Amino acid sequence: MKEVKHYINGQYVGSASGRMFDNINPATGEVISQVHEAGEAEVDAAVQAARAALNGPWSKMTLDERSKILHAVADGINARFDEFLEAECADTGKPKSLASHIDIPRGAANFKVFADMVKNVATEAFEMATPDGTGALNYAVRRPKGVIGVISPWNLPLLLMTWKVGPALACGNTVVVKPSEETPTTTALLGEVMKEAGVPDGVYNVVQGYGGDSAGAFLTAHPDVDGYTFTGETRTGELIMQNAAKGVRDISLELGGKNAGIVFADCDMDKAIEGTMRSAFANCGQVCLGTERVYVERSIFDEFVSRLKAEAEKLVIGPPDDATANLGPLISQKQRDKVLSYYQQAVNDGATVVTGGGIPDMPDALKNGSWIQPTIWTGLNNDSAVINEEIFGPCCHIQPFDTEEEAIEQANRLPYGLASAIWTENLSRAARVAGQVEAGIVWVNSWFLRDLRTAFGGSKQSGIGREGGEHSLEFYTELKNICLKL
Numbered sequence: 001m002k003e004v005k006h007y008i009n010g011q012y013v014g015s016a017s018g019r020m021f022d023n024i025n026p027a028t029g030e031v032i033s034q035v036h037e038a039g040e041a042e043v044d045a046a047v048q049a050a051r052a053a054l055n056g057p058w059s060k061m062t063l064d065e066r067s068k069i070l071h072a073v074a075d076g077i078n079a080r081f082d083e084f085l086e087a088e089c090a091d092t093g094k095p096k097s098l099a100s101h102i103d104i105p106r107g108a109a110n111f112k113v114f115a116d117m118v119k120n121v122a123t124e125a126f127e128m129a130t131p132d133g134t135g136a137l138n139y140a141v142r143r144p145k146g147v148i149g150v151i152s153p154w155n156l157p158l159l160l161m162t163w164k165v166g167p168a169l170a171c172g173n174t175v176v177v178k179p180s181e182e183t184p185t186t187t188a189l190l191g192e193v194m195k196e197a198g199v200p201d202g203v204y205n206v207v208q209g210y211g212g213d214s215a216g217a218f219l220t221a222h223p224d225v226d227g228y229t230f231t232g233e234t235r236t237g238e239l240i241m242q243n244a245a246k247g248v249r250d251i252s253l254e255l256g257g258k259n260a261g262i263v264f265a266d267c268d269m270d271k272a273i274e275g276t277m278r279s280a281f282a283n284c285g286q287v288c289l290g291t292e293r294v295y296v297e298r299s300i301f302d303e304f305v306s307r308l309k310a311e312a313e314k315l316v317i318g319p320p321d322d323a324t325a326n327l328g329p330l331i332s333q334k335q336r337d338k339v340l341s342y343y344q345q346a347v348n349d350g351a352t353v354v355t356g357g358g359i360p361d362m363p364d365a366l367k368n369g370s371w372i373q374p375t376i377w378t379g380l381n382n383d384s385a386v387i388n389e390e391i392f393g394p395c396c397h398i399q400p401f402d403t404e405e406e407a408i409e410q411a412n413r414l415p416y417g418l419a420s421a422i423w424t425e426n427l428s429r430a431a432r433v434a435g436q437v438e439a440g441i442v443w444v445n446s447w448f449l450r451d452l453r454t455a456f457g458g459s460k461q462s463g464i465g466r467e468g469g470e471h472s473l474e475f476y477t478e479l480k481n482i483c484l485k486l
């Protein structure tokens with residue numbers, strides 16, 4: 001059986017304890033590899049390697065040298081595109097048609113964008129007067145923050161991990177990455193690419209394992225890490241924040257959401273249906289930016305519901321290699337149990353099940369996969385957990401509204417504020433509503449249209465800080481002001 005190991009100081013190593021856990025393909029339920037589980041010893045070795053490498057050649061390279069190496073990392077991912085695709089789809093079960101357009105290309109792009117960005121972003125300078133008349137010059141320089149702990153989730157494993165590792169390395173930091181226990185493989189494979197691209201040993205380290213009482217907790221408790229960047233659940237973010245408080249370490253948190261879509265009667269209905277379909281069902285609903293609450297102006301409510309139902313019923317459920325499939329399984333049986341509990345809750349709370357609501361009938365070879373039906377509800381009240389809590393499955397609830405104010409109020413009523421999608425052809429209305437929706441990211445007439453130079457992150461309990469473009473440089477560097485008396 002294939003083993004997935006840690007990558008520490010440029011070497012693949014197993015755990016001293018010999019502890020391993022199963023990596024399961026959620027499309028088939030088969031065990032595809034054994035993953036080494038890091039103990040405190042491996043996490044400590046990885047942090048020490050990262051610390052040593054920080055004081056080695058990496059942070060002393062010129063921007064140009066570092067940038068060239070990171071371009072080589074991106075090229076290395078592209079050169080082994082099929083291997084990354086195979087590994088990502090085996091870990092997640094997602095359609096290859098999806099991962100080949102989103103996960104793997106973004107994995108490479110995350111290195112290229114920040115490799116170029118670090119070379120082109122200026123810092124500030126202020127001339128000041130002094131009593132003796134000679135003056136002073138203040139200018140700022142960026143320095144790496146240090147050793148960064150990166151903790152990533154399972155839904156877009158390579159994309160979300162490299163979204164952090166790309167800028168962290170571009171800024172001259174070194175990293176210790178703890179990928180999700182559900183999706184260890186592409187993060188491990190990236191070690192080979194780093195080596196081939198000329199990234200010095202110890203700059204990119206990976207420790208495998210679980211979160212609590214395992215590699216994740218050991219990494220966030222380690223005193224020699226300078227900052228943490230995390231994507232995952234809000235509750236986990238709270239725990240990481242507590243650990244990071246010891247030693248006053250910086251954090252960047254991209255957390256959960258319960259995102260609202262707002263569809264006005266003056267929308268382009270084809271666009272609104274297409275976008276809402278993607279935002280509710282892409283990646284089997286396992287996208288933090290996804291829409292689980294859809295508010296539709298009453299005059300087009302019935303038409304919208306029946307058209308979304310028709311499209312949802314056209315989704316083709318199937319395994320990664322099925323070129324016609326556009327809906328894969330959930331990540332695990334555990335996640336399916338969680339999503340199914342909300343499907344049941346919706347029925348208990350009196351929802352109308354417009355479509356779906358259960359488990360699809362699959363051929364024998366796929367019977368043990370974590371398959372689930374895409375599901376749409378209407379008719380729930382605001383007190384139902386189904387429309388208040390993040391489900392992270394292929395489902396949405398659709399509710400009518402009468403006025404713009406009401407739509408905004410509904411969108412803003414939860415403690416989350418990650419993303420929102422507004423559908424209207426009236427641009428004044430779009431700008432007015434977008435300005436009032438409490439979310440870090442608002443799309444108008446689109447969804448998940450990403451420009452990597454822009455600020456990305458959540459408001460309220462959906463996160464702290466912004467990454468993307470110069471905002472990533474803010475987090476991954478210390479901005480130092482030098483005051484030079486003339």
Ligand SMILES: NC(=O)c1ccc[n+]([C@@H]2O[C@H](COP(=O)([O-])OP(=O)(O)OC[C@H]3O[C@@H](n4cnc5c(N)ncnc54)[C@H](O)[C@@H]3O)[C@@H](O)[C@H]2O)c1
Binds near residue numbers: 211231233240
């Ligand atoms: N805001 C965003 O950009 C964004 C993006 C993707 C996913 N998410 C959120 O992620 C969640 C789904 O991902 P998940 O289930 O993998 O999240 P999760 O919080 O359970 O796990 C994320 C990572 O944290 C680790 N972890 C868990 N407990 C830990 C602990 N006590 N200490 C240290 N590490 C710990 C896990 O092992 C994993 O690597 C959803 O809530 C989703 O909204 C947010």
Ligand SMILES: O=C/C=C/C=C(\O)C(=O)O
Binds near residue numbers: 289
């Ligand atoms: O599931 C969450 C998706 C997050 C996407 C990004 O972080 C990104 O596109 O940079």
